[in-house]
Amino acid sequence: MPVKSILIVFASMQLAVLLSFLDQTIVSTALPNISAAFNAGRSSSFVAAAYLLTSSAVQPVWGRLSDVFGRKITLLSCVAIFLVGSLACALAQSMLQLIIFRGLQGVGGGGLLTLVLIIVSDIVSLKDRGKYQGLTEATILVGNGAGPILGGVMAQKLTWNWCFWINLPIGGVAMAVILFFLPLKAVRGSMRQKLLQIDYGGALLSSFATVLVILPLNWGGVSFPWVSGPVLGCLISGIVGYGVFVVYEWRVAKIPIVPPFIFKNQTVSAVFASTFLNGATILTQVYYLPQFFQVVRGDSPIRSGVLILPQLTMTTFAVFVSGQLVARTGEYKPMICVGYALWAIGLGLLSTLDETSSVARIVGYQILNGAGQGGTLQTSMVAAQAAVARSEMSVVTSVRNFMRSLGGTVFLVIAATILNNTLRSKLSPLGFEQDLISAVIDDPTGIWRSSSKEGTTLLNLPQEEKDQIISAYVNGFHTLFHVLAGLISGAFVIAVVLIKRHSLSRKDEEALKQKGQEWVQRQKEKKKKAGNGADDDAEKGTAAKRPSVDGAKKTSL
Structure with missing residues (x-):
């Protein structure tokens, strides 16, 4: 594809990825409003869980479907399902309906990232792939980071439904651009043959x-x-x-979704394992750093979202730089190892924050954390893709994304358990009643605002008890981030020991590039002929009756 067409298609696909990852976190700050609207606080956590659950479950499937039916059709199907789910969520009349429709959203959203990364792998050389995949990873971080801010703004200024209405115009634009600009490469075989290939x-x-x-x-x-x-x-x-x-x-x-032989590849298995730990850490950070700012510092949802911007900005910058370095040097392992080392140090420093920490410390630690995080995201994808044949890239890409999503989904629950158990173990010996501890767990920001849980108004607690709750939460946060630092240290060891170097140059890339350019040129010529279809039909209809073009002109006159 020409560079201009690649950039147009790539930009539209980034919109789709942005929507998918916004939806992972956008409801986190709007959940209190959603719970109040349906009077169903105890089941509100499933609004977020339903999306993560279905999006994780279907990721390996979408990659294989794109091999069978083609990338464009499969990607458009993902966007369409996501938009239908968004519309249904916005119109939901009960908590049960909303949870079901969030699951439908997740079915479409789960395929968006996988398909985008596979398409990038198709249209960009392995050596240059890091730059484009790096920008996709940056889009993911922006989506996850901006989600809580947008959710808070919409819940406060508009209504919770706008968390879903916003997807429709943006998703519609992305779908239109993909429809008209992404080339449709036909996949051989009848519909019956394609359906029989599905596992x-x-x-x-x-x-x-x-x-x-x-x-x-x-x-x-x-x-x-x-x-x-x-x-x-x-x-x-x-x-x-x-x-x-x-x-x-x-x-x-016969044609497995996840061919077992790919796990025999040491580098691929190492990337899958480290990506599971990577996903667990990223999503936990996105959810719990803003919560730390709100509970410990008393920041608003909007301000807490702003406070994580230094990390998102630095991660985006590091992703871009690491992508450029991979493209220029052909080396990815050094960036992965250095990235995990810096990330582990950054998490260790973040675990020292408390209610007295200055904004300068918060920003500085996040910058170091973001620099390490950004160095690992797209470089690990390049490592996995470089280790396999071109025919297995879609499978490796989809399984890698599945591992990251699964890691995040599983560890969010573990993170909540760590925090909740720490709060109980710290507050129970101080004489706090179990109902009050449950109220703190259900609504930790309630000590700063007027909120009532189980008949206990957290806002009206004595200052001494508020300080004890904050201290207990700080302890829980420290424990959680010590665990995260351990996970990333494990990923560092895996990267150093198991990820091998593979060449980013492939013998067939120039030939495939030439074929691609010829295919695009043929498509342009077909469109030109289609535009002059009426004239061509007239020519064909009279050709048998006239000896020459000149004769035809005279007759028509």
């Missing part, structure tokens, strides 16, 4: 196993005790389901 068994097994693992993690400690039949039953069933999925893909599936 239905693998798709169902992977989706159900993912749901059965994530659902009880959201139930535990909220809807049911952790040690209860529904939680343990689903969790064990999900783990068994993954085992059955592996056996099915290995022994039964």
Whole structure:
């Protein structure tokens, strides 16, 4: 594709990715308003969980579907499903409806990032891919970071429905540009042949196993005790389901969604493992740094969103720089290792923040954290893609994204458990009643604003008790970020020991580039002929009756 066309298509795809990741976090600050609108506070957490659950479950499936039906059709299908889900969410009349429609949104949203990264892999050389994939990773961070801010603004200034209405015009523009500018490369085979290529068994097994693992993690400690039949039953069933999925893909599936042999590749397996830890840390940061600012410092949702901008800005810059370095040097492993090292140090420093920390410390630590984070995002994708054949890039890309999404979804629940258990262990010995501790857990920002939970008005607590709650929350935050620093240290070890160097130059790239240019030129010529279709038809209709073009002109006159 010409550079101009690549940039136009790429920009439209970034809009789609932005919407997908905005939707992961946009409801986080609007949940109190949504809960009040439907009078259903206890089930409000499933509004966020439903999206994460379905988007995680379908990611491996979308990658394979794009191999069968083509990238353009599959991407447009993802955008369409996402927009239909957004419209349904905006019109929801009950909490149950909203949760169901959020799940529908997630089905479309889960394929957007996977398809965009696969398409970038198709149209950009492996060496230059880091620059474009880096910008996509930056878009993800902006979406995750801006989500809470936009959600807070819309909940305060408009209504919660606007968290979903906003998707329609932006998504519509993205869909139109993709429709008209992204070339449609036909995939050979009849519809019946294509349908027979789909790994239905693998798709169902992977989706159900993912749901059965994530659902009880959201139930535990909220809807049911952790040690209860529904939680343990689903969790064990999900783990068994993954085992059955592996056996099915290995022994039964003709064209498996996740070919087992890709895990024999050391670099690919290392990227998958480190990406799981990467996703766990990123999403936890996005959710809990703003919450720390609101609870410990008393900042508003909007201000807390502004306070994480230094990290997002630095991460975006680091992603861009690392992409340029990969393109120029052909080396990705040094950036990955240095990135994880800086990130682990940054998380360690963030774990020292408390209610007395200055804004300068908050900003400085986030800049270091962002620099490390940005160095690992697109470089790990390049490492995985460089380690496999071109025909397996879509599978590797979709599984890598699935691992990141799964890591984030699973660890968000673990993070909540760490914080909640720390709060209980710190406040119970001080004589706090269990109802009050539950009120703090349900609404930690309630000590700063007028909010009532279980009949306890947190705003009216004595200052001494407020200080004790803040101190307990700071302890929980320290523990959580120590764990995150440990996860990223583990990712650093994996990267150093297991990720190997592979060449970013491929013998067939120039030939494929030439074929692509010829294909685009043929499409342009077809469009020109189509534009003159009426004249051509007239020519064909009279050609048999006239000996020459001159004769035709005379006749027509």
